[in-house]
Amino acid sequence: MKGHYSDVWQAVARAVPQRPAVVTPAETMTYGRLLAEAGAFARYLRERGVQPGEAVAMLLYNRPEYVVGLFACLATGIAPVPMNYRYRAPEVRALLEDSRARVLVYPTSLSDVVRDAVAHWPDAPMFVVIDDGPAGEIAAPDAAHSGTRILTRDGEYSLGSANTHSAWADVVAGGGELPATPPPGGELRLYTGGTTGRPKAVVWGAEDILAVQSYSIYTTAGLPVPESMAEAIAVASDPAIPRVVTLPLSPFMHGTALFTSMNTLVLGGTVLVIASPRFDPDAAARFAVDAGATRLIVAGDAVALPLVEAVERAGLDGFGRVNSMISSGMRFSPAVKRRWHAHAAITITDLLASTEGGPYAVNETTSVADLPGELRLLPGAVVLDDELRDVQHIAGGRGVLAFRGTLPKGYFGDEEKTRATFPVIDGVRHVMPGDWAVARGDGTVELLGRGSAVVNTGGEKVYPAEVEDALVAFPGIVDAVVFGVPDLRYGELVTAVIVTGPDAELDAEALRAHLDARLAGYKKPRHLFVRDSLERSPHGKVDLPRLQAELAPLVGSDAPTGTMRIRR
Template structure:
């Protein structure tokens, strides 16, 4: 079974499949026709089964039809983060062997400097304004007005559906291969856990390029022939969220912790939330117990769920359900149906109850490996298990808890940031001798990056210059919020940088900066 089943066997073609920002609604019947039209057009651009199609788009009404059209054609979609810097974009396009890219008009300037380096044969621009399409690209009209493709290729569950690139712990992004089987499996597991049905209306406010923007929450809704709801990219506001929740009569909503915190600041929240809402699903870092208590006090009819997972590990591996929030504070719960999770010692042996080790997950939703990265695949995936790089332990009640991050990953506003990637960029600055990037607390985004920099003794550089340097080479969300300078970095006897010391030293940097602003 492939994920294309959702369009091949809908019980009612007039049922709404997805809506975008309350402005566009598309039924299953309309989505079937649109995806077949786009499948024909993509084929006319030369794409065949196994080829790669890049989508560098904001959340848009055309995103899901294009993605599913590629899936029906057997084309592998490379869902590109629209925040990528040109150099990052060029690397991913070349690494994946993408031959056609559909790009939003406002992002064309980001593509232009690297288009010759990426090896892409065709660019198609989705219009943003009346500005002319660049001479090196084709207008989006080349995809419109085609006859629906009747003879779709035969596909199997092991055929790849997506390449989802994750930031690299060693500085190079890696494409996790997502097959139809992976997508169906994680969608089935979520639908079983949360009892999704045709009446489910699931909203995701984050970017569709993210596993948390499609595979989480929306994919299971579509699998059950319910409805997915998307918001436009950027400029998230609680007012707009509340408006869409009510207009679309959303039943299940995925949020990141900073979004929930902003929601709880609304004094009129109880009056504005629709009675249809039955569940809030939290991605990213675990909630503070006080936040969970406030949700239960103010919204007693709404269930709360915390999810944990990673792109390679099937997007969602474990969940902490509503009934366990207060009894198991800060836990990340238990595995989804069809999934397994365990904690192992450095020797690869099962850890004892309460013993900290590395979390591993396995199941049919786990990626089959990295695109063209056999060494990295062998390192991360072994005997069916996926090494998460996160440290954790299982308590006596069988609940999984996070204890730290083996890879020092920063989770900021729903995005994963790998310090090694940022440090690699900082190391290329002529005035930087060495740098270490660590996570520090942030009121809005839970965590942000703080770069501790050692410069050449006879050369000076300021934070603004380093920030600008990083912005030219990294997606904006990866650029550290804070830059501090030191004479040296703390190290142990083996010369390894003691990042925990840096985290402790700069944990209060947000309040220190706020005090400086107040006094000046």
Template sequence: MPQLDLATLHEAIAAAVPDRECVVWRGGRRTWAEVAERTRRLAHVLHAHGLGVHGTATRPWESPHDHLALYLHNGPAYLEGLLAAHKARVAPFNVNYRYVDDELAQLFGDARPRAVMYHACFADVIARVLERIERPALLIQVPDASGERLLPGALDYETALAEAPAGPLEGVRPDPGDLHILYTGGTTGLPKGVLWRIGDLMTGPLGLARRDGTPITDLDEAVERATRSRDRVLVGPPLMHGGGTWTALGAWIAGGCVVFPGRVDGLDAADLVATAARERVTRMPVVGDAFARPILEELERGGVDLPELRTLLNSAAAISPDVARRLQERLPHVRIVDVLGSSESGFQVTRRGASDGPFVPRPDARVLSADRTRRLSPGEDELGWLAKTGALPLGYLNDPERTAATFRVVEGERVVIPGDRARLLADGRVEVHGREATTINTGGEKVFAEEVEGVLRTLPGVRDALVVGRPSERWGTEIVAVLRVDGDGPDDAELRAGCAGRLARYKIPKAFVRTRRGLRLPNGKADYAAARALVADAGGTGDGTGGETGDETGGDAARPALRRR
């Protein structure tokens, strides 16, 4: 099936609505025509340094492109770098700006960037890591408030753009088969580079489709749809993760304007809500309670209204039912849409409102048997695997084994199986149990951490909860809950009583560790490594005494952040 590519579509929309706002940040406003020209200039810079596509890949874990690392906070430069890469037929990839030197060196060793575009505040880290890897052909430093000097041999971003030609690259024609690389968060192992063809990404996760779900492949039809759009999308979650990037690009290919909050190195709920009101945003992505709760508290303080907002799109982590209910009461005109998916699949299932019940599957979602050999029928009482068909990535960069294990053919369909366990109910809805990687085997019983966490987060005084296992002489592994609480929070007896009505006895945590620190990574996902460290520091052997570990407020949960479950 013919497809469209990002670079061609963006240029066509810019020609149709040149003076419409395309991106807004801190009062700076760039039109579609201005963004189109700036990205053409950057594409010339990349091309002048020899970057592009070289031949074709013959295996699904290979890339024929040179790669551009985007080591940036949110802002116009991130999206300009991404779009310019596609105009030059360079494959962009995301860099987690929270990585320390060893993690960054490992990532660059796998991705092999030929160019790195980075904010000035990261210059020192880049300088250290360059001593450990093959030096890229091009370094582009984006100025910021840090005032860091330009690294030797690096180009200043704005200077490079000003000196580059403004016209299209001659002889370079972007293709829907060009790659876009999305590195996973690494929460269940080392980060893996997911190889998306940009055409598949657009008709899949980015939503270039008609109301009936059929993909839009005609350029004129896509542009005509975009000219009708008045969407203004506020992107708070970091673009360094799939959910943030997909939300922003989805807005662009639909002709919308992307708006960033003033603060981009952490979550500032007051700033986020004020920006939403001032810029009349119509859609806003959130990442579970880490975003929803502080936004709710800001709204409940009063003084701000969001009459233009129509959709809160939640992904990457769950919103507690009470928080969702209060949000719905405060914003009755807004739809709360909860989506679940992964870097490898895009969104697979959805639910609306304040419910914490089963999900509604997309038409291309599947639930496979436990042995991954067949599709389950509604009502089969088997705990299987959530899967997806349709527009899918090719595989994982440099990893044939994981590619073969995750991307399979079942009953004649190519499917991706990211790792979520699920049950297909008789009414066709999907009951999602969580990631196999977070399953705890205790006393011969399997317990899904996310099920227990969801119950704990509904209890009064509990702001957040993660569940991990620790060695136990009696149980082999026992369940321990790490809680972020208000004040002293509920005592152990209250916590166990709150769990008892909704969980089997073997699922109830044997111990509770309390903390005032955040339990989330910048993207809002669960920081299980931090939770395990807190449990180790607390000590104990499951006697139920719990503990208090740390008195910091905020932590990673106070910073910004699909649901990568």
């Protein structure tokens, strides 16, 4: 079904304006209010000359304003660009430059990060600031943006120019309307990365996403896929169809949480939002039950394990109205699934997907008896051998997973990487994320692993080259290698082995401060080993399998997140 999210959302908002669209523990945003605030933000962007095809960056944790901004951008052909709120100033600056964002939306709690990111930057974007409590100061990038900008408690600024900073409350109070239908050519840009550690935005055509997501929208809700936009709008507005109430416990900056929440609104459902940058499993469990959540979005064991522990602590019989759980991009172990199935009648959908395309396969379980389950290929997914031939129908066929359905346009501003990641095979465009699998010949596969060195820790991708560069930039460190070691909760732990100079004395606290200024907390090594040599081969290679096997028994996840243990 071809169509546009904005068209469905607008139709639902006009049909059932009082229905809850976004709910937090403190407030309810109806579909009518969502439409009105999206119209106001769209008007603000037009007045400041932001054109279709240009970008608005959102440095936000899950908040109602996130949904409003996404709606406004998609409806006007402006590209929304979610950014990782855990990033430090240099990382934020790099993404703002790469995305060429005209506007940055961020909360006051991140003022210090934004201040440092835009310091001495004449071409810094305009800012829309959401007051979430703590005040901060934004220094003028240069004389062209003169005037000290001090954030006050009511969300306003003392500005040298009204065109550079605006308070979100003032923006939405100004009113405005969305266009009746979006202009053609709109995009959604989701940042992912590569083995070089340099993030790249995957560009999805706004008109394509709805077709790609049809399986996730309707099949997982037990509904037939509509054949037209009129049918989709009728389904969303029909009061006889039970409403989906989704609680994303992974961040909107991740494709699964973002798309599933967008899909919930296509069904006329409600998105529950815990407006906090920190995951509190006990609060999340209470909110899920009290707000009547029917669907949870998690990031494998990293979220599902502490959440089920909270359910057990609370002594809950069942888990309210929750009947489904969706996870993607992170190890979700049979042991943790078993605990969930033992507590409630929940269907667990464990997806293998990537920002670049898919989903490729799904492991769906409905009870303890289904475990461990099977990874079943989804329509459009194939297994390609070394000769790029389909082998998914052959028992024992070994190759790389690929997808050849509707795909993104490619990577923003990187044609070379686009051609490499989205090859045309026999006249058909594919995407191959690098996952190797063995086919069983019955539509299921056994996943062998990813052929790259990317570390997946708690659902976050960490690219070793970026961490290694930060390590060797520290005085006294002359060599470094970074890799992942298995961990039951987080999937993998970031681990580093470094070599220091012959007379160097490692100042552990200074190293921690050095890395903290350059890397998000989840990127920092949880375990760091100091050695005399990495025993590189004549070609400069490190025997990673040997190192991983040697160090795996010495590491564990008992250290608090963001800490680093240094051992010699």
